Amino acid sequence: MGKSKYKGWLYLLPAIVFLAVFMVYPLVDVLVYSAEEGYSFASQTYTGTGLFNYSYVLHDPYFLQAVKNTFLIVIITVPLSTGFALLISLALTSIPKLKNLFQTIYFLPYVTNTLAVGLVFMILFKPTFYTDGMVNLLIKFFGGQAVDFIEGPYWAKMFVMCFYTIWVVLPFKILILTSALASVDQNLYNAAKIDGTSKSRTFFRITLPMISPMLFYLIITGFIGAFKAYSDEVALFGTNLNVAGMNTIVGYVYDMLYSSGGGYPSYASAAAIMLFVIVLTITCINLMVSRRSVHY
Amino acid sequence: MTDLSRDYTKIEQAARTRKKIVHTVIYIFLVFWALMVLFPFYWMILSSLKSYSAYNGEYIPKFFTLSPTLENYVNAFNAVPLAKYFSNTLIFTLATTAIMLVVIILAAYAFAKLDFPGKNITFTLFLALMMIPNELVIITNFVTITNLDLRNTFTGLILPSITSVFYIYLLKENFAQVPDELYKAAKVDGCSDMKFLLKVMVPICRPTLVTVVILKVIECWNSYVWPRLITDDANYFLVSNGIQEIRENGFGRDNIPAMMAAVVVISVPLIILFLIFHKKIMEGVSRGGTKG
Numbered sequence: 359m360g361k362s363k364y365k366g367w368l369y370l371l372p373a374i375v376f377l378a379v380f381m382v383y384p385l386v387d388v389l390v391y392s393a394e395e396g397y398s399f400a401s402q403t404y405t406g407t408g409l410f411n412y413s414y415v416l417h418d419p420y421f422l423q424a425v426k427n428t429f430l431i432v433i434i435t436v437p438l439s440t441g442f443a444l445l446i447s448l449a450l451t452s453i454p455k456l457k458n459l460f461q462t463i464y465f466l467p468y469v470t471n472t473l474a475v476g477l478v479f480m481i482l483f484k485p486t487f488y489t490d491g492m493v494n495l496l497i498k499f500f501g502g503q504a505v506d507f508i509e510g511p512y513w514a515k516m517f518v519m520c521f522y523t524i525w526v527v528l529p530f531k532i533l534i535l536t537s538a539l540a541s542v543d544q545n546l547y548n549a550a551k552i553d554g555t556s557k558s559r560t561f562f563r564i565t566l567p568m569i570s571p572m573l574f575y576l577i578i579t580g581f582i583g584a585f586k587a588y589s590d591e592v593a594l595f596g597t598n599l600n601v602a603g604m605n606t607i608v609g610y611v612y613d614m615l616y617s618s619g620g621g622y623p624s625y626a627s628a629a630a631i632m633l634f635v636i637v638l639t640i641t642c643i644n645l646m647v648s649r650r651s652v653h654y
Numbered sequence: 655m656t657d658l659s660r661d662y663t664k665i666e667q668a669a670r671t672r673k674k675i676v677h678t679v680i681y682i683f684l685v686f687w688a689l690m691v692l693f694p695f696y697w698m699i700l701s702s703l704k705s706y707s708a709y710n711g712e713y714i715p716k717f718f719t720l721s722p723t724l725e726n727y728v729n730a731f732n733a734v735p736l737a738k739y740f741s742n743t744l745i746f747t748l749a750t751t752a753i754m755l756v757v758i759i760l761a762a763y764a765f766a767k768l769d770f771p772g773k774n775i776t777f778t779l780f781l782a783l784m785m786i787p788n789e790l791v792i793i794t795n796f797v798t799i800t801n802l803d804l805r806n807t808f809t810g811l812i813l814p815s816i817t818s819v820f821y822i823y824l825l826k827e828n829f830a831q832v833p834d835e836l837y838k839a840a841k842v843d844g845c846s847d848m849k850f851l852l853k854v855m856v857p858i859c860r861p862t863l864v865t866v867v868i869l870k871v872i873e874c875w876n877s878y879v880w881p882r883l884i885t886d887d888a889n890y891f892l893v894s895n896g897i898q899e900i901r902e903n904g905f906g907r908d909n910i911p912a913m914m915a916a917v918v919v920i921s922v923p924l925i926i927l928f929l930i931f932h933k934k935i936m937e938g939v940s941r942g943g944t945k946g
Contacts, residue, residue, distance in 0.1 A: 365847065366770030373761035376817040381783055384794030391793065446687060449680045462932050463688045466695070469928040469935065471876045473894045474917040477901060478694040481701070481910055488710040492697070495714055525690070533940050586789060589878045589894075597882075597898060608789055615796055616883055626793050634790055 392627035404624075411628035420600050421629060424610040430516060431523060431606070432584040439524045440576055443531035448565075450532070451539045461536060468529035476522060476593020483507035483518050508595065515595070515604055523590050527583065531576050538572035539565070574648035578641060585637050588612070607633045698921075702726050702914040709911045726915035735888060736916055739896030746881075746892055747874035750812050751867055758822045758866070763851050765822070766829035767837055777826075784819045788879075796883050806887040814880065821866050824941070828862040829855055865938035868931055875924055893920045 391397065392412070396405035415421050446464065450457055467475065482492045485506050489495075494504040505511065507518045542565060550560045566573075588608040591599055599605035600613065607629060614626035701709060703722040709715075730736050764770070765777055795814045804810030832855060840850045856863065878894035885891055891899060900916055928935060 364770060366764040366768035366773060369760040369764035369768060369847075370776070372757045373817055373822065376757065376813075377780075377783060377819070379798070380795055380814045380817070381786060381791050384791035384798075385786060387794040387797075388790055446684070449684055453677065453680055453684070460684050460688060461936070463691055465932070465936055466691055466925070466928065468939065469872055469924045470695075470921050471894060471897070471924065473876075473878055473897045474920050475694055475698075477897060477913060477917055478698045481914075482694070482697065486910075489713050489715060492715060530939065533936055537940050582787075586787070592878070592898065596902060611789060611793070612879065612883065615793055621796075623793050623797055630789050630793060634787060637787070 388627045388630060391623050392631050394624055397622075397624040411624045412632070415625055415628045415632070418625075420605060420613075421607075421610055423600075423603060424605040424607050427516075427519075427604060428585060428587065428606045428608075431520060431587050432581060434516075434520045435523045435527070436577065436580045436584050438520070439527050439531060440573070440580060442524065443528055443535055443576070444573070446528070446532050447535035447539055450536050461532075464532050465529045467526055468533075472526055472589055473593045476590060479518065479522050479525075480508055480594050484509075509602070512603065515602070518594060519591065519604065522594060523584070523587060526590055527580065531580070534572055534576055535569065538569040542568045570648075570651065574644070574651075578644045578648070581640050581644060582637055585633065585640070607636075695921075698914045698917050701911050702918050704911050706909060706911055726911045727919070729909075729912040730915040730919060733912065734896070734900050734916065736896065736900075736919060738889065739891050739893050740919070742890060743875060743892045745808060746811055747871055749808065750815050750874050751870045753812065754816050754818065754821070754870060755863070755867065757817055758825055759851070759856065759863075761822045762825035762829050763847075763855060765826045766832075767834075767855075768847070780819050780822065784823070792880065792883070795880075799884055804884075806885050806890045808890070810884050811881060811890070811892075815874070815877070818870075821870070824866065825859065825862060828859045832858055865934060865941070868927070868935055869938055871927070872924060872935075896920070 393407045393409070394404035395408055395410045397403070450460060453460075483494075485491045485494055485504060490498065490504050491507075493507065498504055505514045507514045509515075546564050546568070547560065550564060555563070586608050587606045591604050591606055591609060595602040595604045599609045605613070611626045611630045611633070614629065615621045615623060700717070700719060703724075703726070704712075704719050705721070705723045705725060708719070708721070765773065765780075792814075799805060799810045799813070802810070804813070836854060837850065840854065845853075876894065877892065878898075881890075881892045881895050882898070885895065888896075888899065897917065897920060900913060
C-alpha cells in the first residue's frame with residue numbers, strides 16, 4: 359500500500375511542476391518586483407525597496423491615459439454588448455426557422471484571429487491616399503463629413519475601438535444567452551399566456567429573472583475581459599499604442615516589459631498589480647449586486 | 655351567432671397579420687446583424703482577389719470583382735515568410751495541445767480516481783489558481799524564459815502555455831462520472847492504473863477531450879501576447895505576430911490586397927475547423943470557454 363498511496367502525487371507531478379514554475383512562483387515574484395526600486399534587468403540588481411514603482415506608474419501620463427481608455431472601453435462596451443446580445447438572443451428564440459443558421463453565423467467571430475480581422479476593420483475605417491474608405495463613403499453618402507477613424511480625433515478612434523470590441527465579444531454572449539433562454543421552463547410562459555399577461559410583463563417577471571444568473575455571469579466576465587483589453591487595440595492601431603493615444607492598462611504593462619532598453623519589470627509589476635486590484639474590486643461589487651438581484 | 659364568429663375570425667386574422675409583421679421585423683434585424691458579421695469576411699476575400707492597380711484605382715470600392723486574380727496570394731507567400739509563420743503556428747499549436755493533454759489527463763485522473771494524502775487540499779489550491787489573471791504572472795515568466803535563454807525558441811513559446819487548471823477541472827468532473835465499480839473491477843483483474851486510464855477512461859471521456867482539444871487549438875492559433883513578448887526573430891513568429899509584422903513593414907503600406915490575402919490564408923484553417931465542428935465548438939464554449 360505504501361507505494362500506491364503516493365501514486366496520485368506521481369500523476370500530479372507534471373501539472374504541479376508547471377504550475378509552480380509558471381504560476382505560483384511568478385505570483386510571489388511579481389509582488390517582489392513591484393517593491394524593488396531601480397531594478398535593472400541587465401544586471402539584475404536593485405537599489406532599494408519601497409513603493410516608488412507605484413508612485414512612478416501613477417504619475418506616468420501614459421499610464422493615466424491607459425487607465426482612462428480602459429475605463430471608457432469598459433463603461434461603453436459592457437452594457438452595450440450585453441444589452442445587444444440580449445436583444446439578438448430574444449430575437450433568435452422568437453423565430454420559427456433558420457435559428458441554427460443565424461446562430462452559427464453569429465458565432466463566427468469567436469473563432470477568427472482578432473488581429474487578422476482587426477486589419478480588415480482598419481481598412482474599412484481608414485481613409486487612404488486613393489480612397490476615403492468604405493465607412494467614410496457611407497458617411498458622406500448620408501451627408502456627413504469624412505473622418506480618419508484610425509489616426510484622427512480621439513472620439514473617432516474610441517468609436518472604432520468600442521465597435522470592434524463589441525463585434526468581437528458578442529458571439530460568446532449571444533451563445534450563452536440563447537442557451538439560457540432556451541432552458542427557461544415553457545410551462546411558465548404557458549401559464550402567463552393563460553392569465554393574459556402582457557408581453558413586457560412576461561419579459562420582466564419571467565424571462566429576466568430566470569436568466570438573471572447567466573446575465574450576471576456575462577456581466578462579470580464582460581467586465582474582467584474589457585479591463586484586460588489589449589490585442590483588439592493592437593489589431594486596429596498597431597503596436598505603438600502610446601503614440602496612438604489608445605493604450606490600455608494591459609498594453610502599458612506589456613510595453614513596460616518589452617521596451618527596447620531591456621524592459622522595466624518593476625514598473626510593469628506595479629501596473630499589473632494595480633490592474634488586478636481594480637478588477638478584483640469591481641468583481642466583488644458585481645458579485646454583491648448579483649447576490650441581491652439574482653432571483654433564485 | 656354569425657356576427658360573433660365573424661368578429662372572431664377578424665380578430666384572429668388581425669393577430670396573425672401582426673405576428674407576421676413582428677416576425678418580418680425580427681428577421682430584418684437578424685439579417686442586418688448577420689451581414690454586419692459576415693461583411694468583414696466578405697470584404698477581405700473580395701479585396702484579396704482584386705489586383706493592386708484595380709484596388710487602388712477604385713475611389714468608390716466595388717462590391718464585386720469581374721477579374722479575380724490570385725497574384726496577391728502568390729505575393730503573400732513570396733514577399734513575406736507567410737509559410738514560415740504558418741508552419742510555426744502549426745508546430746506551436748500541435749506541440750502545446752499534445753503536451754497539455756498528457757499533463758491534464760494525468761492530473762485529472764489523479765484527482766478523480768486515485769486516493770492520496772492531501773488530495774482535497776491540493777484540489778482546492780488548484781481551483782484557487784484559476785482566479786490568477788495571466789497578466790500578473792506573465793511578467794515573471796517573461797523574465798524566467800529570458801534568463802533561461804529560451805527567447806526565440808519553441809520551448810520558450812510552449813512551456814508556459816502547457817497547463818490549464820480550468821481544463822484539469824473540466825476533465826476531472828468528467829472522469830469522476832465514470833463509475834467506481836469499473837475501476838475496482840479492473841483492479842481486481844490486475845489492470846494497472848495507467849492501462850485503465852488509457853484503455854477505459856480516455857475512450858469513455860473522448861467527447862470532453864475533443865472539446866478541450868478544439869478550444870485549446872483555437873486559443874493557440876490566436877495567441878498573440880506571449881509570442882510577441884518572447885519572439886523578436888521573424889523565424890519564430892506565429893501568425894498573429896506575422897500579421898502585425900506584415901501590417902507594419904511587410905508589403906509596403908499601400909498593398910492592401912496582398913495584406914488581405916495574408917489575412918485570408920491565416921483565417922481559413924480556423925474557419926474550416928469551425929464549419930466542420932461548429933456544434934461541438936459552440937457546445938464546448940458554452941460549457942466553459944471564455945475568450946481571454
